[in-house]
Amino acid sequence: MNIIVLKGGISSEREVSLVSGKIIADTLRENQHQVTEIDTVLPMEQLEKKLDTTENHLRRGNSNLLKLLHHDLFRNCDFVFNALHGGEGENGEVQSLLMMHGMKFNGSDSTGCAISMDKIISKLIFERYNIPTPKWEHFNRGKEETIEEMVRDIEKNLAYPVVVKPANEGSTVGLTIVNQPEKLTDAIHFSRKFSKEVLVEEFIPGRELTVALLDNRALPVVEIIPKHQIYDYECKYADGMSEYLSPAPLPQELTRRIQAYSLLGFKALKCSGYGRMDLRLSPDNKPYFLELNALPGMTSHSLVPKAAKAAGIPFSELLEIIIETGLRNGR
Ligand SMILES: Nc1ncnc2c1ncn2[C@@H]1O[C@H](COP(=O)(O)OP(=O)(O)O)[C@@H](O)[C@H]1O
Ligand SMILES: [Mg+2]
Numbered sequence: 001m002n003i004i005v006l007k008g009g010i011s012s013e014r015e016v017s018l019v020s021g022k023i024i025a026d027t028l029r030e031n032q033h034q035v036t037e038i039d040t041v042l043p044m045e046q047l048e049k050k051l052d053t054t055e056n057h058l059r060r061g062n063s064n065l066l067k068l069l070h071h072d073l074f075r076n077c078d079f080v081f082n083a084l085h086g087g088e089g090e091n092g093e094v095q096s097l098l099m100m101h102g103m104k105f106n107g108s109d110s111t112g113c114a115i116s117m118d119k120i121i122s123k124l125i126f127e128r129y130n131i132p133t134p135k136w137e138h139f140n141r142g143k144e145e146t147i148e149e150m151v152r153d154i155e156k157n158l159a160y161p162v163v164v165k166p167a168n169e170g171s172t173v174g175l176t177i178v179n180q181p182e183k184l185t186d187a188i189h190f191s192r193k194f195s196k197e198v199l200v201e202e203f204i205p206g207r208e209l210t211v212a213l214l215d216n217r218a219l220p221v222v223e224i225i226p227k228h229q230i231y232d233y234e235c236k237y238a239d240g241m242s243e244y245l246s247p248a249p250l251p252q253e254l255t256r257r258i259q260a261y262s263l264l265g266f267k268a269l270k271c272s273g274y275g276r277m278d279l280r281l282s283p284d285n286k287p288y289f290l291e292l293n294a295l296p297g298m299t300s301h302s303l304v305p306k307a308a309k310a311a312g313i314p315f316s317e318l319l320e321i322i323i324e325t326g327l328r329n330g331r
Helices: 014-030 044-050 062-068 093-100 110-117 119-128 147-157 181-192 233-237 252-268 303-310 315-328
Strands: 002-007 034-039 055-057 079-082 136-139 162-166 176-178 198-202 207-214 222-226 242-245 274-281 287-293
Touching (some): 014 034, 252 274
Parallel strands (some): 002 079
């Protein structure tokens, strides 16, 4: 197949995407596909020069992707493997452009991406479907509220420690754990640098788990043991900063329940193809779902490849299944 791999982009997760994109492109070439890599941030002039090589670039922003979509490169393309993470690559914008051009691509459509990118909307849906999620408050959506008023709401309804995070970022960017009231306002200001909407949740002590969803089934649960208190940027991407147990050592009944919640959440958020639910497991073994990643990382540290391996699916086959499900999704 002729496959275009989109990577890089302008989000805070650019570096991760470059690594994912490279591994995906290399593996697809090993699988005998014709692959063109496009970094969506570099200038158009470079794109023009290099158009017939394997490495192409387009300028930041979707208008350039829109232009490029008319290029022969895309006309002759059978499948777009979007390896972008965060920002426009994961929030539905790139997906909607591809859909409008009749392109087949990996993972969820624009609706699923837009919903799951928004942690506040995701939590509202989780609650509706009785999928347990940490108690929470939010700031600046539909209510004209000052930070002082928000702090009052938080103090009334939540217990410390709390986690303050932007409503639509990834990779633990802009997130702070707050143990005492004096630190709360600073944490909200910090989070607002990344997103005007802020989510505050009760901190759930215990274990860190994640569940990959692939082709409408949940893969084995993976446990993460980060060196830090939370699974932060460094623990996610630096060598040796986390240990992984795959499958997670959990009672069978609990595993099944976590997998069932994960699949339900995946469908409820209108996602398809593949994705990954992140959750905490409290010391009394209660799961609390944090978010769904519609376009999870695909580096050698990444969790979906680990979960697939635990299910007996090697990386090269995982990519083929993702392509197959993307081709099947009629959009
Ligand atoms: N309510 C919470 N309780 C405990 N830890 C949390 C909570 N929210 C986030 N974390 C920690 O921060 C990490 C990142 O949070 P998450 O909501 O998954 O956002 P993202 O991965 O998009 O940055 C989690 O994997 C977890 O380690
Ligand atoms: Mg997460």
